[in-house]
Amino acid sequence: MARKVTTQHKVLATVAAWIVALLIFFPILYTVITSFKSETEAIAGFQLIPSFTTESYAEVQGQYNYFKPFMNSVILSVGSTLLALLIAIPAAWAMAFSPTKRTKDVLMWMLSTKMMPAVAVLFPMYIIFRDLGLLDSRIGLAVMLTMINLPIVVWMLYTYFREIPGEILEAARMDGASLWNEIVHVLTPMAVPGIASTMLLNIILAWNEAFWTIRLTTTEAAPLTAFISSFSSPQGLFWAKLSAASTLAIAPILIMGWFSQKQLVRGLTFGAVK
DSSP states (O other): OHHHHHHHHHHHHHHHHHHHHHHHHHHHHHHHHHHTSOHHHHHHOOOSSOOOOOHHHHHHHTTTOOHHHHHHHHHHHHHHHHHHHHHHHHHHHHHHHSOOTTHHHHHHHHHHGGGSOGGGGHHHHHHHHHHTTOTTOHHHHHHHHHHHHHHHHHHHHHHHHHTSOHHHHHHHHHTTOOHHHIIIIIIHHHTHHHHHHHHHHHHHHHHHOOHHHHHHOSSSSOOHHHHHHTTEETTEEOHHHHHHHHHHHHHHHHHHHHHTHHHHHHHHTOOOOO
16 A cells, blocks of 8 residues: 555656646747747747748848857856856865854855845946946956856855865875865865866856846857847847747757756765765
């Protein structure tokens, strides 16, 4: 009887999981379907079976120059992630292995910055970027993406580093390892799964960031998120072209997530005791 109840629970859980997954996936599926419609069909309303025309993709890649914002997205997401790791690894190491009475307060303060509405600091940040000549520049936007994602990166790395036995680092110090060698040659290799999953998550967050990319760029440094918003004009929304641009924007990150899912799961269940 107990085995039968357990089986029923598993079946219900599986069905519920599939329902939730389909609900989440349906907007993406409908966006892909709409991208193969003509503008007339896209405006007409709900229709699952399109005419399968690729004219929207041709216009997005040709007339609207898709390649430039795509390269901006790659450079900004990867660049901001590497910069965030360069700052976060030493910070997380210090808080994990040399904590003070204020370590938890610092971590909570860093996390609290993510709770602040971005629009609250839009005006001062815009003025600062304007005065420094960083508007519509890859460097400026990479710095901004690093700042907004840095609290999450530090928190994740801090959590992973806490799982590493401090005795291992003490043994390295006793063998004469310098601070640099301790972080680079001892800590980092042991925390590769955690660092990799943090890196992948940060790339996804940077790739999907829209608020700051739209407001701090115009043409030169505009990534795909700003590129998608350009299909909204006073003449209305170009639904088919907008769907095609959205599909091309989310496809790379979906493919990356699909192939790196094992690494993400391994990192999220990371433990350093071998």
